[in-house]
Amino acid sequence: MASNYHTVYEQWKSDPDGFWGEAATAIDWAKPADKIFDDTMGPYGQWFSGALCNTCYNCVDRHAEGGRTDQAAIIYDSPITGSKRTITYGELHAEVQALAHVMTEKGVKQGDRVIIYMPMVPEAAMAMLACARIGAIHSVVFGGFAARELATRIEDSAPAMIISASCGIEPGRVIAYKPLLDEAIEISSHKPSATLILQREQLGCDLIEGRDFDYAELVGSARDSGVTFKCADVKATDPLYILYTSGTTGQPKGVVRDNGGHMVALKWSMNAMYGVDPGEVFWAASDVGWVVGHSYIVYAPLLHGCTTIIFEGKPVGTPDAGTFWRVIAEHGVSVLFTAPTAFRAIKKEDPDGSLIGQYDLSGFRTLFLAGERADPDTIQWAEDKLSVPVIDHWWQTETGWTIAGNPVGLGLLPVKHGSPAVPMPGYDIQVLDDEGHPVETGALGNIVVKLPLPPSCLPTLWNADERFRTTYLEEFPGYYKTADAGYVDEDGYLFIMARTDDIINVAGHRLSTGGMEEVIAGHKDVAECAVIGIADKLKGQIPAGFLIINSGVSRSEEEIEKEVISLVRKKIGPVAAFKTAITVPRLPKTRSGKILRATMQKIADGEDWKMPATIDDPAILTEIGEALHKRGFGG
Numbered sequence: 292m293a294s295n296y297h298t299v300y301e302q303w304k305s306d307p308d309g310f311w312g313e314a315a316t317a318i319d320w321a322k323p324a325d326k327i328f329d330d331t332m333g334p335y336g337q338w339f340s341g342a343l344c345n346t347c348y349n350c351v352d353r354h355a356e357g358g359r360t361d362q363a364a365i366i367y368d369s370p371i372t373g374s375k376r377t378i379t380y381g382e383l384h385a386e387v388q389a390l391a392h393v394m395t396e397k398g399v400k401q402g403d404r405v406i407i408y409m410p411m412v413p414e415a416a417m418a419m420l421a422c423a424r425i426g427a428i429h430s431v432v433f434g435g436f437a438a439r440e441l442a443t444r445i446e447d448s449a450p451a452m453i454i455s456a457s458c459g460i461e462p463g464r465v466i467a468y469k470p471l472l473d474e475a476i477e478i479s480s481h482k483p484s485a486t487l488i489l490q491r492e493q494l495g496c497d498l499i500e501g502r503d504f505d506y507a508e509l510v511g512s513a514r515d516s517g518v519t520f521k522c523a524d525v526k527a528t529d530p531l532y533i534l535y536t537s538g539t540t541g542q543p544k545g546v547v548r549d550n551g552g553h554m555v556a557l558k559w560s561m562n563a564m565y566g567v568d569p570g571e572v573f574w575a576a577s578d579v580g581w582v583v584g585h586s587y588i589v590y591a592p593l594l595h596g597c598t599t600i601i602f603e604g605k606p607v608g609t610p611d612a613g614t615f616w617r618v619i620a621e622h623g624v625s626v627l628f629t630a631p632t633a634f635r636a637i638k639k640e641d642p643d644g645s646l647i648g649q650y651d652l653s654g655f656r657t658l659f660l661a662g663e664r665a666d667p668d669t670i671q672w673a674e675d676k677l678s679v680p681v682i683d684h685w686w687q688t689e690t691g692w693t694i695a696g697n698p699v700g701l702g703l704l705p706v707k708h709g710s711p712a713v714p715m716p717g718y719d720i721q722v723l724d725d726e727g728h729p730v731e732t733g734a735l736g737n738i739v740v741k742l743p744l745p746p747s748c749l750p751t752l753w754n755a756d757e758r759f760r761t762t763y764l765e766e767f768p769g770y771y772k773t774a775d776a777g778y779v780d781e782d783g784y785l786f787i788m789a790r791t792d793d794i795i796n797v798a799g800h801r802l803s804t805g806g807m808e809e810v811i812a813g814h815k816d817v818a819e820c821a822v823i824g825i826a827d828k829l830k831g832q833i834p835a836g837f838l839i840i841n842s843g844v845s846r847s848e849e850e851i852e853k854e855v856i857s858l859v860r861k862k863i864g865p866v867a868a869f870k871t872a873i874t875v876p877r878l879p880k881t882r883s884g885k886i887l888r889a890t891m892q893k894i895a896d897g898e899d900w901k902m903p904a905t906i907d908d909p910a911i912l913t914e915i916g917e918a919l920h921k922r923g924f925g926g
């Protein structure tokens with residue numbers, strides 16, 4: 292079928308309000324918007340002002356009451372614990388009402404914040420939906436973060452309640468969450484008034500009298516007594532959630548998502564982008580702690596009346612590289628969305644794809660990849676082995692949905708390996724040089740989006756309008772700075788090549804090298820340090836830290852390097868995947884004292900590099916090359 296994309300994109304461009312107003316008719320509103328886009332609100336305007344709505348109502352109630360009562364809403368498949376569970380829309384309706392009841396009994400009110408620090412269990416999604424039902428603002432924190440990171444988020448969002456579990460499970464180890472939670476609350480000056488703890492059979496925990504409550508006990512008794520809990524009317528412009536993401540410092544940015552615009556864009560994307568119909572099974576193999584998990588494990592599939600999969604496992608090792616195919620076959624998954632790194636892991640374990648043939652994948656239609664650049668080798672392998680279209684699409688925590696992609700539902704455009712294809716309606720993408728002038732077709736530059744951003748994109752940062760302006764709006768007036776660099780080719784296809792800031796992408800996880808440097812610099816024997824991302828075949832990038840040790844320290848370099856590695860794990864968490872610390876005598880700098888991280892990265896990746904004209908002492912780069920070489924980096 293010929294793609295309808297160009298027509299739809301032009302429809303949006305010629306009448307953005309008409310376009311999004313039409314898309315909004317797919318949502319049930321308690322009161323429709325006074326204005327589709329209101330440019331008097333927030334730092335650059337807001338969507339659907341004056342409207343009242345409830346995201347939980349649109350995700351759950353209208354399906355439970357509208358003929359999907361017995362359809363599976365959530366399938367929980369956990370190869371790591373050997374358990375499975377199906378929750379219908381009717382059951383989900385009862386569960387979220389019971390949980391919302393318990394939460395309000397413990398003091399949570401509309402507008403309050405609630406932190407959710409949970410592994411991949413259905414209760415994590417239920418907690419998000421219960422917050423939405425009450426009109427409370429959730430902030431989910433990924434389980435692989437350490438106590439200090441959790442504390443930063445508690446401090447910034449000041450939650451009334453924290454919902455957590457006794458443990459998470461990683462291959463080969465059970466992670467006790469409760470000590471991390473207790474430590475985080477201890478460090479933070481803000482204390483939540485209550486916590487709800489889901490006790491898991493793999494490892495239970497003690498509850499602190501008067502503060503910690505047993506999730507299953509309270510929710511179970513509310514459910515058994517048949518409590519009902521009405522959805523609150525919230526403003527479309529009210530925050531649904533805050534999701535913290537890495538910025539250029541150790542202080543994460545609280546990306547705010549509203550209720551109305553978020554629902555409209557996500558609902559629209561399910562058919563237009565993913566080509567999925569209500570009632571089908573959609574699987575995003577990510578984690579609820581990341582934006583992909585928020586948008587495409589929880590909200591979008593449920594808004595659309597699909598069945599979503601909550602998968603607690605890994606692409607390999609739980610138990611093997613055939614797990615994804617088993618889940619697709621067993622649950623009738625039509626569309627899978629994951630990060631390229633998951634496919635690189637599978638390809639490494641099962642290069643011939645021999646496990647694929649063991650499963651019936653006849654109902655599987657499309658594979659979507661995002662979170663990091665999809666390398667052409669991985670796309671080719673997936674196309675060859677699965678014989679379905681493999682679609683790269685580009686987005687950010689800040690947008691909550693696709694910026695550029697190949698819209699399957701509007702009709703597939705030709706696939707170009709290495710490119711996430713074309714801008715979605717709502718995004719007027721430009722490529723500018725550092726002075727803000729458009730570059731020529733095919734030339735590399737800063738990728739920016741002309742304001743206003745479309746529905747679902749962040750209206751601001753939590754409690755930080757000024758940081759929002761300086762981070763995203765100031766450098767290129769009239770545009771949102773994506774902090775990605777790339778180019779547009781002669782067919783209008785976008786190529787995303789690199790970040791323009793110090794963010795690195797490790798196994799599809801976004802990490803701040805600046806944040807790691809702050810931790811390393813806190814080690815008593817470290818005088819100075821620099822962290823860069825080095826290309827890695829499996830994870831895309833891995834962090835490597837260069838240390839200068841204080842003069843007069845007599846302990847061995849190895850000992851200090853080990854301590855630095857465990858310090859990053861303790862302070863940021865295992866997710867930082869920081870395993871390489873290299874002691875060097877000096878760091879390469881410009882004459883004005885700026886560390887030449889980009890040049891160091893090129894050397895580490897074995898790429899061509901030029902001696903920077905402003906370098907203070909060129910010999911230092913040779914030293915860095917030698918130090919990297921000793922550790923097996925640098926080609």
Ligand code: COA
Nearest residue numbers: 434435461577583606630632633636662798799865866868
């Ligand atoms: N709780 C606690 N620890 C966690 C965790 C969690 N939820 N998630 C990851 N970790 C730990 C891992 O166990 C690992 O610890 P280790 O250093 O002791 O081995 C560390 O954090 C690094 O994790 P990761 O970078 O994910 O590496 P991995 O070797 O465990 O797995 C992949 C590699 C490719 C299999 C894995 O990253 C993956 O499945 N990725 C899928 C893509 C994805 O989810 N992307 C998210 C955005 S779409």
Ligand code: AMP
Nearest residue numbers: 661662663664684685686687688787801
């Ligand atoms: P996150 O906010 O964690 O989703 O990370 C967003 C960043 O990941 C983007 O700014 C890009 O640098 C990178 N990214 C995400 N998807 C893609 C993609 N399809 N191609 C290239 N880079 C991507």
